[in-house]
Amino acid sequence: xxxxxxxxxxxxxxxxxxxxxxxxxxxxxxxxxxxxxxxxxxxxxxxxxxxxxxxxxxxxxxxxxxxxxxxxxxxxxxxxxxxxxxxxxxxxxxxxxxxxxxxxxxxxxxxxxxxxxxxxxxxxxxxxxxxxxxxxxxxxxxxxxxxxxxxxxxxxxxxxxxxxxxxxxxxxxxxxxxxxxxxxxxxxxxxxxxxxxxxxxxxxxxxxxxxxxxxxxxxxxxxxxxxxxxxxxxxxxxxxxxxxxxxxxxxxxxxxxxxxxxxxxxxxxxxxxxxxxxxxxxxxxxxxxxxxxxxxxxxxxxxxxxxxxxxxxxxxxxxxxxxxxxxxxxxxxxxxxxxxxxxxxxxxxxxxxxxxxxxxxxxxxxxxxxxxxxxxxxxxxxxxxxxxxxxxxxxxxxxxxxxxxxxxxxxxxxxxxxxxxxxx
Amino acid sequence: xxxxxxxxxxxxxxxxxxxxxxxxxxxxxxxxxxxxxxxxxxxxxxxxxxxxxxxxxxxxxxxxxxxxxxxxxxxxxxxxxxxxxxxxxxxxxxx
Numbered sequence: 001x002x003x004x005x006x007x008x009x010x011x012x013x014x015x016x017x018x019x020x021x022x023x024x025x026x027x028x029x030x031x032x033x034x035x036x037x038x039x040x041x042x043x044x045x046x047x048x049x050x051x052x053x054x055x056x057x058x059x060x061x062x063x064x065x066x067x068x069x070x071x072x073x074x075x076x077x078x079x080x081x082x083x084x085x086x087x088x089x090x091x092x093x094x095x096x097x098x099x100x101x102x103x104x105x106x107x108x109x110x111x112x113x114x115x116x117x118x119x120x121x122x123x124x125x126x127x128x129x130x131x132x133x134x135x136x137x138x139x140x141x142x143x144x145x146x147x148x149x150x151x152x153x154x155x156x157x158x159x160x161x162x163x164x165x166x167x168x169x170x171x172x173x174x175x176x177x178x179x180x181x182x183x184x185x186x187x188x189x190x191x192x193x194x195x196x197x198x199x200x201x202x203x204x205x206x207x208x209x210x211x212x213x214x215x216x217x218x219x220x221x222x223x224x225x226x227x228x229x230x231x232x233x234x235x236x237x238x239x240x241x242x243x244x245x246x247x248x249x250x251x252x253x254x255x256x257x258x259x260x261x262x263x264x265x266x267x268x269x270x271x272x273x274x275x276x277x278x279x280x281x282x283x284x285x286x287x288x289x290x291x292x293x294x295x296x297x298x299x300x301x302x303x304x305x306x307x308x309x310x311x312x313x314x315x316x317x318x319x320x321x322x323x324x325x326x327x328x329x330x331x332x333x334x335x336x337x338x339x340x341x342x343x344x345x346x347x348x349x350x351x352x353x354x355x356x357x358x359x360x361x362x363x364x365x366x367x368x369x370x371x372x373x374x375x376x377x378x379x380x381x382x383x384x385x386x387x388x389x390x391x392x393x394x395x396x397x398x399x400x401x402x403x404x405x406x407x408x409x410x411x412x413x414x415x416x417x418x419x420x421x422x423x424x
Numbered sequence: 425x426x427x428x429x430x431x432x433x434x435x436x437x438x439x440x441x442x443x444x445x446x447x448x449x450x451x452x453x454x455x456x457x458x459x460x461x462x463x464x465x466x467x468x469x470x471x472x473x474x475x476x477x478x479x480x481x482x483x484x485x486x487x488x489x490x491x492x493x494x495x496x497x498x499x500x501x502x503x504x505x506x507x508x509x510x511x512x513x514x515x516x517x518x519x
Contacts, residue, residue: 052500052501052503053496053500188487248473249473249474252472252473254466255466255470258463258466258467259467259470266444270445274506275513275514275516276501276513277505280506280507285517286517287515287518288445289447291445292441292445292446295444295447296447296448297447299446301452304446304448305456305459305460307446308437308440308441308444308446308456308460309460309464311440311443311444312432312436312440312460312464315443322467322470326467328473329470329475331477332473332475332476334477335476335477335478366463370466
């Protein structure tokens, strides 16, 4: 079998308790801290870093009986749509090894798609769970902001990201979500809720009234559109109803997303200076020169670019033009979703407007790669949940459908996902 | 090299790199001038969105009592540092 380069560190971590995940093997993205196990975030700057603590979601996996199989490959600091920006080399898509698995949680999705595990954790800042789930033909959920603890998730853009499950079935998604969700005193953005057993919703598949934003389907490749409409047709025969709708502001979601994500990243990644952890340069006469040399040597190209753009967008004289405007657009997008949810139970789009790229095809043109996130970024900007479900293949390449629900309506996504799983 | 149509000049890129504490090689500076320009052009199109939504987020601050809780030991906190001295992180020299 071809080496798919799924893991950065393949190391078995034994469970610390018994419970809902007894006997399950779970692959974990390399931006989630596991005590004493190398956690690189796909970057050279964290090579050799062994966190002295577990992420809350990792604690919960282990105490519920799961075995962790290792730390999966990812775009450096989760900045990418293909897993090619990893310092540790690209991961191959198990469905077609000349293609990317999507990103940034490409290793986790490939681990599930290859059959190595049934369950994996990724993180989703602008589509990083849903994109690779779609490209690899598996299920992936981006939970409502505040449902899952981010403690021990190495931050890229805090206001947008959530840890999310990737699995080979909707039941697997529900099982993992049950374990990782719930408030955490170590992450004050988590919402106080009763612990919910999401697996109960798998027993009640349900069909819904769905809105389909024209803006997020007209941008897709023809064969992706064909796949999407034929899947909608099949769901219709199971009782789903749908209408095309207009959501004008989502067309600028990619731009708003990148301004906000890069701005947050430029601040978050300031901590990597080589003093407390990670790579440290021998060059530089003083603190500033040494920090700059450390970061210049050990951050990859895409990370430097995003830090630069984020620094620019938040700097004196430009903040009003970029960051503040992006925040207003974010508010507008969120309000358009809320308004649509008065008329529709769910909203659906193709998860990705394109099929998996060939390895090496997208790296030269950052804007081309960013635009592939057109359908996933509006969700993070709106703090709402969305799940990618496989709809089948076009030219032997997987195409995913994204189901979007109002905040904390994960049960609806699971019920709708069950219909999709049984039908598509 | 840079020309009039560029939003960012070589000096701008160097200035931003200084602010961001990232040393760039000459070829990186060259590449970033044009790529940052492309991206910033796209960012400008945020102006096209008709923003009518009001800022009505009902968010509240969540704080915890300021009491000493369990934390990492000094040894654990220092365990990933390349240079330490007498139980402290050792920074670069200050001349």
